[in-house]
Amino acid sequence: MTTTPDLTPWITLQGVRKGFRIGTETVPVFSGLDLTIPRGDFVAIMGPSGSGKSTLLNMLAGIDSPDGGTLQIGGARLDSMGESARSAWRAHNMGIVFQFYNLLPMLTAAENVELPLLLKPIAAGDRRARVEKVLELVGLAGRGRQYPALMSGGQQQRVGIARAIVTDPALLLCDEPTGDLDRKSADDVLDMLRFLNRELGKTIVMVTHDPQAATHARRTLHLDKGQFVEERKAA
Numbered sequence: 001m002t003t004t005p006d007l008t009p010w011i012t013l014q015g016v017r018k019g020f021r022i023g024t025e026t027v028p029v030f031s032g033l034d035l036t037i038p039r040g041d042f043v044a045i046m047g048p049s050g051s052g053k054s055t056l057l058n059m060l061a062g063i064d065s066p067d068g069g070t071l072q073i074g075g076a077r078l079d080s081m082g083e084s085a086r087s088a089w090r091a092h093n094m095g096i097v098f099q100f101y102n103l104l105p106m107l108t109a110a111e112n113v114e115l116p117l118l119l120k121p122i123a124a125g126d127r128r129a130r131v132e133k134v135l136e137l138v139g140l141a142g143r144g145r146q147y148p149a150l151m152s153g154g155q156q157q158r159v160g161i162a163r164a165i166v167t168d169p170a171l172l173l174c175d176e177p178t179g180d181l182d183r184k185s186a187d188d189v190l191d192m193l194r195f196l197n198r199e200l201g202k203t204i205v206m207v208t209h210d211p212q213a214a215t216h217a218r219r220t221l222h223l224d225k226g227q228f229v230e231e232r233k234a235a
């Protein structure tokens with residue numbers, strides 16, 4: 001079954017302000033950012049260095065909080081939550097895929113994938129079954145005992161994706177997920193993300209510098225000077 005996003009906004013940013021204090025001054029990054037993303041969408045965020053892509057992703061992840069405005073995901077108002085509520089919310093509702101994988105080198109692929117499940121009341125046998133299932137889903141069946149250092153970049157990123165989806169979150173945030181990969185491995189990872197979006201209905205927000213990576217998304221938003229200046233619907 002191929003899923004299509006319904007058009008009801010699921011992620012909503014309204015008038016979001018965010019700046020960073022440098023010495024006595026606050027340098028604004030966003031002075032009234034609006035954004036809506038429906039559930040089931042796959043959005044690529046592009047923009048020049050320093051335009052605020054990571055700042056946006058950190059706010060969506062609940063790692064950082066807006067200075068003003070509203071940020072809502074599903075029914076949750078992230079802007080009015082405290083830090084610990086945001087991290088609990090994050091653990092239950094989203095997975096994050098990083099540019100440099102962020103795998104722990106002393107753990108096997110399967111142990112890395114298992115980590116987010118350790119925070120949940122799941123029996124060890126069920127945990128391992130779930131890990132095996134997601135490793136299979138990302139094309140790494142039987143590779144669970146391997147250590148990350150012995151895997152290619154593309155395989156390590158697949159482990160990163162497996163770890164991000166093992167708790168079955170509705171939202172995946174991807175920060176330059178192909179930035180460290182050659183074209184072939186990048187395309188494999190992008191096909192994987194597209195599968196997760198189209199077939200499993202995951203909502204995906206992906207920051208990327210790579211225009212070809214962006215073509216895998218349903219739409220691309222260009223961030224410049226604190227605003228989205230262009231929106232292109234994928235064919």
Ligand SMILES: Nc1ncnc2c1ncn2[C@@H]1O[C@H](COP(=O)(O)OP(=O)(O)OP(=O)(O)O)[C@@H](O)[C@H]1O
Pocket residue numbers: 020021022029047048049050051052053054055056
């Ligand atoms: N912790 C911080 N303290 C001070 N300034 C910051 C901080 N984080 C980001 N900034 C500033 O905010 C602006 C946006 O940074 P951000 O990292 O979000 O941009 P970006 O679009 O992700 O850039 P890149 O493509 O280079 O990763 C930049 O001017 C940056 O210097």
